[in-house]
Amino acid sequence: xxxxxxxxxxxxxxxxxxxxxxxxxxxxxxxxxxxxxxxxxxxxxxxxxxxxxxxxxxxxxxxxxxxxxxxxxxxxxxxxxxxxxxxxxxxxxxxxxxxxxxxxxxxxxxxxxxxxxxxxxxxxxxxxxxxxxxxxxxxxxxxxxxxxxxxxxxxxxxxxxxxxxxxxxxxxxxxxxxxxxxxxxxxxxxxxxxxxxxxxxxxxxxxxxxxxxxxxxxxxxxxxxxxxxxxxxxxxxxxxxxxxxxxxxxxxxxxxxxxxxxxxxxxxxxxxxxxxxxxxxxxxxxxxxxxxxxxxxxxxxxxxxxxxxxxxxxxxxxxxxxxxxxxxxxxxxxxxxxxxxxxxxxxxxxxxxxxxxxxxxxxxxxxxxxxxxxxxxxxxxxxxxxxxxxxxxxxxxxxxxxxxxxxxxxx
Amino acid sequence: xxxxxxxxxxxxxxxxxxxxxxxxxxxxxxxxxxxxxxxxxxxxxxxxxxxxxxxxxxxxxxxxxxxxxxxxxxxxxxxxxxxxxxxxxxxxxxxxxxxxxxxxxxxxxxxxxxxxxxxxxxxxxxxxxxxxxxxxxxxxxxxxxxxxxxxxxxxxxxxxxxxxxxxxxxxxxxxxxxxxxxxxxxxxxxxxxxxxxxxxxxxxxxxxxxxxxxxxxxxxxxxxxxxxxxxxxxxxxxxxxxxxxxxxxxxxxxxxxxxxxxxxxxxxxxxxxxxxxxxxxxxxxxxxxxxxxxxxxxxxxxxxxxxxxxxxxxxxxxxxxxxxxxxxxxxxxxxxxx
Numbered sequence: 231x232x233x234x235x236x237x238x239x240x241x242x243x244x245x246x247x248x249x250x251x252x253x254x255x256x257x258x259x260x261x262x263x264x265x266x267x268x269x270x271x272x273x274x275x276x277x278x279x280x281x282x283x284x285x286x287x288x289x290x291x292x293x294x295x296x297x298x299x300x301x302x303x304x305x306x307x308x309x310x311x312x313x314x315x316x317x318x319x320x321x322x323x324x325x326x327x328x329x330x331x332x333x334x335x336x337x338x339x340x341x342x343x344x345x346x347x348x349x350x351x352x353x354x355x356x357x358x359x360x361x362x363x364x365x366x367x368x369x370x371x372x373x374x375x376x377x378x379x380x381x382x383x384x385x386x387x388x389x390x391x392x393x394x395x396x397x398x399x400x401x402x403x404x405x406x407x408x409x410x411x412x413x414x415x416x417x418x419x420x421x422x423x424x425x426x427x428x429x430x431x432x433x434x435x436x437x438x439x440x441x442x443x444x445x446x447x448x449x450x451x452x453x454x455x456x457x458x459x460x461x462x463x464x465x466x467x468x469x470x471x472x473x474x475x476x477x478x479x480x481x482x483x484x485x486x487x488x489x490x491x492x493x494x495x496x497x498x499x500x501x502x503x504x505x506x507x508x509x510x511x512x513x514x515x516x517x518x519x520x521x522x523x524x525x526x527x528x529x530x531x532x533x534x535x536x537x538x539x540x541x542x543x544x545x546x547x548x549x550x551x552x553x554x555x556x557x558x559x560x561x562x563x564x565x566x567x568x569x570x571x572x573x574x575x576x577x578x579x580x581x582x583x584x585x586x587x588x589x590x591x592x593x594x595x596x597x598x599x600x601x602x603x604x605x606x607x608x609x610x611x612x613x614x615x616x617x618x619x620x621x622x623x624x625x626x627x628x629x630x631x632x633x634x635x636x637x638x639x640x641x
Numbered sequence: 642x643x644x645x646x647x648x649x650x651x652x653x654x655x656x657x658x659x660x661x662x663x664x665x666x667x668x669x670x671x672x673x674x675x676x677x678x679x680x681x682x683x684x685x686x687x688x689x690x691x692x693x694x695x696x697x698x699x700x701x702x703x704x705x706x707x708x709x710x711x712x713x714x715x716x717x718x719x720x721x722x723x724x725x726x727x728x729x730x731x732x733x734x735x736x737x738x739x740x741x742x743x744x745x746x747x748x749x750x751x752x753x754x755x756x757x758x759x760x761x762x763x764x765x766x767x768x769x770x771x772x773x774x775x776x777x778x779x780x781x782x783x784x785x786x787x788x789x790x791x792x793x794x795x796x797x798x799x800x801x802x803x804x805x806x807x808x809x810x811x812x813x814x815x816x817x818x819x820x821x822x823x824x825x826x827x828x829x830x831x832x833x834x835x836x837x838x839x840x841x842x843x844x845x846x847x848x849x850x851x852x853x854x855x856x857x858x859x860x861x862x863x864x865x866x867x868x869x870x871x872x873x874x875x876x877x878x879x880x881x882x883x884x885x886x887x888x889x890x891x892x893x894x895x896x897x898x899x900x901x902x903x904x905x906x907x908x909x910x911x912x913x914x915x916x917x918x919x920x921x922x923x924x925x926x927x928x929x930x931x932x933x934x935x936x937x938x939x940x941x942x943x944x945x946x947x948x949x950x951x952x953x954x955x956x957x958x959x960x961x962x963x964x965x966x967x968x969x970x971x972x973x974x975x976x977x978x979x
Contacts, residue, residue: 272925312921313921316877318779326668327917330667344778348873415776417777
């Protein structure tokens, strides 16, 4: 046994040496753009973090297949994936590796706002252009403006974009006055709670928040919360619950027959495959679809088709955001005509990009270098999405809100 | 400890100390600094569980108390990070005393669950006390250690030397307490047989509380340093994942040794980083596999290599094992001869 173990250890050591020292030489190539793809691939938020990574990988593969030409020279994208595991200290390590060992040219992705809020300073220190595709907290762009972090760009729609759309729908379309809130206990969830209180106070003074609770990300048991919501007298239930939690939440809401209309912030539940699977449960539910998968630009429909072909499921906005972040990074390098980081930064700041989710233009540094994004809120009826807000989109797409006369479980 | 072993350790320490001079990589230094932090925390767990036999799953709680005290103090009360390290350590020690009292009535799994409950309560408290702790977003924007060079690499070198120095001070102190003081002997006696320890005149109550206080002090010490190094403290510091990580490090290195958990921390931190080349997610699986392999072939941890060698030498020298000493006992955690 000891002999076998010794042999095994020897082989593992040899293999490790070959891989450690061999890997860089395999990767070495001329005209390479090193693009750091950052996301949360393990831990509680890995399901959503993986979607951002899927979108980014697909964009990189497409660019590599087509070839990236910068000032007449052909470049290859060298994607380097980094998993922050949802932990600050791991994020700091992988960022340090990206900046000092791998020496990436540009960074894209990110998921947790709390983590991005800390590590963005490192990218700024090293002068590496960085595009946030998934971290949605308003504190990020506020910090960018305050500290003048000119290398950092928040492409992700922010919680105020998402919140405004939902609260306006509740006030103008659903016309509900008693609101319950249930959010993940995360930075974005906290933002949603805080924002709802402020928004309703300022814009719908006759409305009241009758319930406000936080749940642990990844939680799959909601009986206690749903009982309290049922007795709170709420008319709508604004909820930011993602991943595995979202499926459990919708199922339990339905099984416990809670007659309070869910208005979901989007993420997970807006995927067509999710709606198809939970068709009966989601009848009448309102979802911030965040985007309307129509032909925003000429890139939209081909990307959606290619995504479905590649992964066998529909893209959700996280996939699209990941894809768009890579797209902006590469197009900015092309526009700059160089890998010089300051010039790439300027190209991101000054250009307009035709992306999958519409045309993107970052606001000024004073405004936090973000992309204000108009959301689309939909209602699910017979497993299909009908836009209900904004009014123009709702009318154009034959949508409009249908008040609930009979809950799904009564049908 | 035999002379050759002591010399070997000194040589190893010298090599580790020389690393910053030769390595021009802030990334490598960052890994070493993180290993130092986890090493201090793992050693503090070893003092409580490996030496005193009080199975704790709440070490992350003490770590978080140190980190949050330092961060909050630096944001509102003081400018000196050194003061923060001291305050963080003392706050954690007070918390250790508070947890140590109920621990007097609990043993084994019950104590483990109680300490786990403590760190979970703390995590929920800091997550939900948004006005004080900024909730899940955590605390940032406070200053770290002053007088470090401004240039990035030089600054990292300074931080590394600081981390190494603090680790040496903390671990040497814990080692001396455990191996060279009457208190350390009392810890071991309580671990092996509480009734017998009482019969021998050892004050078990005082001994148990002392173990909690000292262990929490050094966990808080590590937590405060963590805060000033990462310049960010989030509720994750109090999570059970942190406790599991340091227990893994301690078991990997060898419990009841102080030095073993430090070695375990260095190995596990280095392996986690080194194995990133196998790919995202696969690296985590690879670390898990490495741990399984090491536990299969080295169930007593890295330090068992040393003790095994000593035992073999003793066998050769005296031809009969344990001729001049007691038969080794099974360690309560690992079941391995100590």
